[in-house]
Amino acid sequence: MDNFETLRIVDNFYQTSAFFPMPTVLVSTVSPSGMTNLGSYSLCFPYYIAGKDYYAMILECRNSSNTCQNILRTKKCALNFIPDDKRYFREAVRLGFPGDTTEEKMKDCIFDLSESDLGADRPKIVDVSFQVFECTWNDSLENAFEDKPGNLEGYPAPFRNFNGITSTFGAHFVLKIDRILMKKKYSDAIINGVRAAAFPKVPVDYGYRDSTNFWMSRFRRPFPEQIQAKEGDVKSVIYAAKRIDPEVTFTDEACGKLTKIPRVFLKAALTKMVEIAKSEGISVIDEAALQIINDKRREEKKNRK
């Protein structure tokens, strides 16, 4: 403990009392006049990542911002992840100055925008982004559909816990991801195998800021660190496999191929395999059947795109 100091936890602690790595996202929304508005945001993270019937991001924002007011009204936004470039970051800081109207801030905006083909009600997307998440606010959580635009001087209580207007000046949005768009170079890498050279130039917002500056770090080529797989022993796979479903059995050879699955995921993985085996009319999972099951899982993943 002697080598740590204690800091006070105050409003905006992630900026005032910490160094907190965050993304740089331009949130595009549609203004009342139908123009696309760009606001800069870093408090934007994956929220529902599995186990729900949709995937979601969370966005934390000032509730008097154009972005918040537009999401309350239209429910739609796009999260544009911009690459590391000093010019882009300077522009993001300009677009992040509170109080400018959409017309004022977008007049001289350096970013080219493209129409979304998801519908005329969607905001445009930023061309230079390496990836874009097109989203719809889930206003059904916590009955947040009751929250309306207006109240630019601050919202009155009561407040919601995690979706909609959450404090006098704050809002949180659970954003259902409708689509992930990515530049071809990077989506190819994800599908065909990522190498260090195929990473987009992702900048890091350092969190900490003072009254004069935001701080960013430049992109540096990433390096890989191999996952230290603990190979389980085949006996524990055989033991677990026997207990999934009496109608589907695994051969010992097939179990031998599954020893790299971490123990905590083993039951779920075997259950999924049995489910696919049954749908394919397979009652004995041997090495050939494993191949079929794996192909099927890959196919399912692709179809979810």
Ligand SMILES: Cc1cc2nc3c(=O)[nH]c(=O)nc-3n(C[C@H](O)[C@H](O)[C@H](O)COP(=O)(O)O)c2cc1C
């Ligand atoms: C890099 C950067 C990150 C920011 N992140 C956030 C954020 O996560 N939440 C927030 O409320 N404001 C954030 N801001 C400030 C907003 O950009 C600012 O409130 C701006 O007025 C929003 O634009 P809008 O009114 O067009 O939505 C950030 C600003 C910058 C420059």
